[in-house]
Amino acid sequence: MSDQTDAVATPIRTAVADDDGIDFTLIELFFFAYRDFTSDPDEILTDYGFGRAHHRVLHFVNRRPGLTVAELLDVLKITKQSLARVLKELIDTGHVVQLQGPKDRRQRELYPTAKGRALALVLAKPQSRRIHAALKEASAGQRDSIERFLKAMVNPELRAQIDIVPKNAG
């Protein structure tokens, strides 16, 4: 009886692999890729006294100018209280401004300032460069596959969040 109550549990010496019917290869690659994907902006952010949370807010305010606090909470999947401090700091430092909603004056529409736009671009640049480098040898069709894959990884009921920004809104 080698159950949990044994003083010493038996070590398993074989590695799990894709054989177990589980795609460990892609699971692990996704972890490594995202770890390094976020590392570039993380370094820049420390110079500004900001963290990854500030980056996320700044990104979406630049991506969807005029979105409300509620919409931002829904996209980030965090609570109002978690957002509060981060948003306040971005407002206090002049990266983001709030405007009263034109139709519903309870709402606060969030917009980037020129300063906030500039920082968003600075943060996105190394990420875009990394993506561009990773796609170097990929064809246009392969890029489409990757885009479709990433989109399909998102919960179906939340995929609408992605489509808010048209492919080339410019």
Added chain:
Amino acid sequence: MSDQTDAVATPIRTAVADDDGIDFTLIELFFFAYRDFTSDPDEILTDYGFGRAHHRVLHFVNRRPGLTVAELLDVLKITKQSLARVLKELIDTGHVVQLQGPKDRRQRELYPTAKGRALALVLAKPQSRRIHAALKEASAGQRDSIERFLKAMVNPELRAQIDIVPKNAG
């Protein structure tokens, strides 16, 4: 003069888009995909009183049985003190065991127990299912593109960490 000292900074009402020479589409998709990719195991982990940090340790101990503490720190890119608490909890709950290194007795080789292996599979299952569903319509060649892309997103000098586990170690 609309600089930062102005009482009210001017809001920018246009959205950033890929036009700015930055691949915001993939940047954002990567964020959404990873957010939902980690949400499944996160929910399961709360039932065990564990967090995402425990999951990462458990994953790599199952993936590379016998890896040392130093190797684990290198893979996770965290400090020894950060790992300590999480690792201790996994050991105390019988998910992971430490064996003295056979050659260098200072080292502690980390192995999963049957309990730890089982939990790793439970956590990986929904992630694998999500990947599988996302690849549903993709051809084998497209899967390769995605794998190559994710691998290319990892810092070149750290890509060796990925290759430690052979494609089909089974």
Added chain:
DNA sequence: AAAATATGTCAATAATGCTGACATATTTTG
């Protein structure tokens, strides 16, 4: 007028990370 909604704020707490310092056991070096 009452209820619902959007936002803001306060207080307390948890998870995960950090730095710095130091102890122990073991291996390597001179």
Added chain:
DNA sequence: CAAAATATGTCAGCATTATTGACATATTTT
């Protein structure tokens, strides 16, 4: 063999990002 280097463990303090619960204010809807 003694000294230095290495691998690990641990303590104390702290920062960031998240959580829940409670409550206040302004505004809109019923």
